[in-house]
Amino acid sequence: MGNVIGIGAAPKRKEDQRFLTGRGNYVSDIKRPGMAAGVFVRSPHGHAVLRLARYPAAGASRTPRVFR
């Protein structure tokens, strides 16, 4: 198998070294100054009509750290 080229070949992957040594960079590994965390709130009802969207509790919305 060693000298197979193309289909059937098992070449060494270039990305493996960093994954094997803990140096991959996954989305959750990225840190930026002032970074916010995203939260999805989904409707618990199928085919519901959205009449009024109330954003997080009044207290939370007054906090400058909560974006919406």
Added chain:
Amino acid sequence: MQISFTLNGRPTTVDVEPATLVAELLREQLNLTGTHIGCDTSQCGACVVHLDGLPVKSCTLLAPALDGATLLTIEGLQGAPGSNLMHPMQEAFREHHGLQCGFCTPGMLMTAVALAAEKPDLTEAEVRHGLEGNICRCTGYQNIVVSVMAGAAAMNAAKGE
């Protein structure tokens, strides 16, 4: 509170909230993001590190438990000291395609190294049983098992030298 421990061979002192998980401490405070959090509920094994030589899920360990202990993370796993080589288990995973996206890989490696260190002549059944706490969504495990068997054999051979 202040805790002191040996991290990947280096004496380390940090200030932590006592309720901090070791996985968080490593990733957020010490910027060692090789230890992954796949579930945060002790199921996936992506966060496995060695505490005093034993594999533990760092998402289920509180930072104060580190005080005075020795911790090894994927960043500290290496071949013969000073050689710049990867650990034989890491080499085996590369050689035998024991990874795809690589997310589960640090935990797989830490678990595998501990397994092989504890029992040099691992059987395939023992490897499969030993990896029960590590979930991989990519590989289907076949190549991981092959890699661990090969890595364990290589660790043994290196010991004999």
